Amino acid sequence: MTGERSVTIIMIEDDEGHARLIEKNVRRAGIHNRIVHFTDGTTALDHILHDEAGPRRNGPALILLDLNLPDMSGTEILARIKADEDLRRMPVVILTTTDDRHEIERCYDLGCNVYITKPVNYENFATAILQLGLFLSVIQIPGSAL
Amino acid sequence: MAEPEQVTEQERRALRGTITRFLTVGLVALVGIVASGGVLMSMNQRQIELIGHSYQVEREIANIRLAVARLVAVSREPHGRKGPSALLARAPVEAGLSLATERLSDLSRDNPRQQARIVMLTDAARKAERNASAGAVLDDTGGYLSPDPTVLVNRLCDVMAAEESRLLDLRIARLRDIDNGLYVILGLAGVLLAVVGALIFTTLRSYTRELSASHEALHEANEGLEAAVQERTAELKRANAEIQRFAYIVSHDLHSPLVNILGFTSELEAANAVLHAALDKARTERPDSIDPTTCVVIEEDMPEAIHFIRSSSAKMDRLINAILELSRLGHRTLRPQWIELGTLCHAVADTMQVRLAESGGELVLDEPMPEILSDRLSIEQIIANLVENAIKYAHRDRPPHVRVTARRSGPDVVIEVADNGRGISEKDHDRVFDLFRRSGPQDREGEGIGLAHVRGLAHRLGGTVALRSKPGVGSTFTVTLPVHYQAADPS
Incomplete structure (x- = not known):
């Protein structure tokens, strides 16, 4: 999984605690890819779309996206990514507290690849992240040597 | 709304008063007119009678004159014809004269002056008769030996005729006056009727105008009220939506x-x-180095805090x-459809089988059940919640027995869920429908949401939910829902 063009995980999550728990559990699942963390939508979008070190120039990436961000809605970020010719194949995993049916449908309509509800129960949460880790270890991401 | 009605009532009373006054005045005037008309008519009649009377008197006077003239004529006949033939010719003339004087006397009984004259006339007439029968009344020159009674008769007749003619003129004049009075009164009556009619007409017309104006005002007020109600409803809906959104976000x-x-x-x-593992390891390897406080912290305090x-x-x-679930249900769009309550209750009963088996209880569905046009999921949840509660809050001495009934009642369907459970104390009958509120010993799992949910759903479907219960005996929940769910305004 390591390698020159290994997948970078871009985590957009405003809650530091959640970010930390996600990271811990992703690591526990045996995923050791680089994780870049953003706590707001503007900086994250800037990195994804324009940064020299971002996914546009620097190889494959996977987005872990929370929908409730302080400065914008996660669905907007999702829409921007899926509208970009270069980046639209990049997998986006929505990881959020909302389990509203309409919201989930909307995310899939916009092209999200996986939608995971953050369970409050920690065991379930850990299991979900673990499954995400397993998912990350088997999926093929375009342009990568995962 | 009370004020305009009062005003209208007052106006109505005032109008009634006005019309009654007009009618009374008109009626009194009419009665007066009729009465005076009657009086005038009878006066008229009397005058006509009097006039007829006068004519009769005149006629009798004329008869007397004629009789006297004949008498004179008979007595002037040549002497040769005197004798029985002259007597024969004189007899009817004399009879006519006495008859005429008698009639005249009868007719003039009311007039003392004429009566006096008649006495003289009768007297004179008799003399004339006598003279005529004597045959020696006139000499050859035609002069009178004694004052000629026929002349007296004629003179009296003239006087009486003059008197009667005066009376006749007077009576005719009176009759004309009475006729004129009648015309005046008729005219007055006409004018009066016209005035009263016009007054009533204008009053009624103005009243009708006021009535239609007040009707219009009422209509406007009603529309205003409706608008106000709609506005309030819209406000309430907004507030409700806001609370829902707030609950959701929070x-x-x-x-x-x-x-x-x-x-x-x-x-x-x-x-x-x-x-813990490190502590266990230390216990076996270096038991002396262990601080008992550390043990308590690691083995008791920390797990307790975490718990x-x-x-x-x-x-x-x-x-x-x-809260999230309730707010989400509040957002849900209701989809009314025809539901067979019997089938629906069977489906709910199926989901309760495990719980029923655990409790050893029994669920009875009273069939047949009516149909209802409403939201299926909401009704399912209402019945499921009530049945679940009935099983859950069973009496500790007996297994639960739950009976579900449903029947039509006018425009409603009444669904009842009755149990033999532990019951709900009177003071909690309202409280149990509040969110997070529960009744009785808190020995069963739950957050106090079910009944709040049931009530919220019933209200959304346009219905109500009520509770009858006796502690230790059982509870009956009655849900009343309209047969036809009417969606509120889309606004």
Whole structure:
């Protein structure tokens, strides 16, 4: 999984605690890819779309996206990514507290690849992240040597 | 709205008064006119009679003159014809004269002056008769030997005729006056009727105008009221939607920190397990080095703290989920459809089989049940919640027996869920329908959401829910829903 063009995980999550728990559990699942963390939508979008070190120039990436961000809605970020010719194949995993049916449908309509509800129960949460880790270890991401 | 009605009532009373006054005045005037008309008519009649009387008197006077003239003529006949033939010719003339004087006397009984004259006339007439029968009244020159009674008769007749003619003129003049009076009165009556009619007409017309104006005002007020109601309803709906949205956002935002609390509690637990392991290892390897306080912290205090954080957070999570669920149901669009309540209750009963088996209880569905046009999911949830409660809050001495009935009642369907459970104390009958409120010993799982949910659903379907219960005997929940669910305005 390591390698020159290994997948970078871009985590957009405003809650530091959640970010930390996600990271811990992703690591526990045996995923050791680089994780870049953003706590707001503007900086994250800037990195994804324009940064020299971002996914546009620097190889494959996977987005872990929370929908409730302080400065914008996660669905907007999702829409921007899926509208970009270069980046639209990049997998986006929505990881959020909302389990509203309409919201989930909307995310899939916009092209999200996986939608995971953050369970409050920690065991379930850990299991979900673990499954995400397993998912990350088997999926093929375009342009990568995962 | 009370004020305009009062005004109208007052106006109505005033109008009634006005019309009654007009009618009374008109009626009194009419009665007066009729009465005076009657009086005038009888006066008229009297005058006509009097005039006829006068003519009769005149006629009799004329008869007397004629009789006297004949008498004179008979007595002037040549002497040769005197004798029985002259007597024969004189007899009817004399009879006519006495008859005429008698009639005249009868006719003039009311007039003393004429009466006096008649006495003289009768007297003169008799003399004339006598003279005529004597045959020696006239000499050859035609002069009178004694004053000629016929002349007296004629003169009296002239006087009486003059008197009667005066009376006749007077009576005719009176008759004309009476006729004129009648015309005047008729004219007055006509004018009066016209005036009263016109007054009533104008009053009625103005009243009708006022009536239609007040009707219009009422109509406007009604429309205003309707608009006000609609406005309030819209406001309420907005407020309700706001509360729903608020509940949704709050419960969502509360979720995030809870994820952290529970997550890091688990991390702490994992850390505690590590410490526990280290402590166990130390116990076997270097028992002397162990501080008993450390043992208590690692083995008792930390697990206890973690346990409380966990259970409290878990409870908080359930409450938040409940609010979230309720607010979500509030958002849900109701989809009315025809539902066979019997079939629906059977489906609900199927989901309760496990619980029923556990409790050893029994669920009876009273069939047949009516149909209802309403939201299926809502009704399912109402019945499921009530049945579940009935099983859950069974009396500790007996297995639950739950009976579900449904019947039509006018425009409603009444669904009842009755149990033989532990019952609900009177003071809690309202409270149990509040969110997070429960009744009786808190020995069963639950957050106090079910009945709040049932009530919310019943209200949304345009119905109500009521409770009858006796502690230790059982409870009956009655849900009344309209047969035809009417969706509120889309606005």
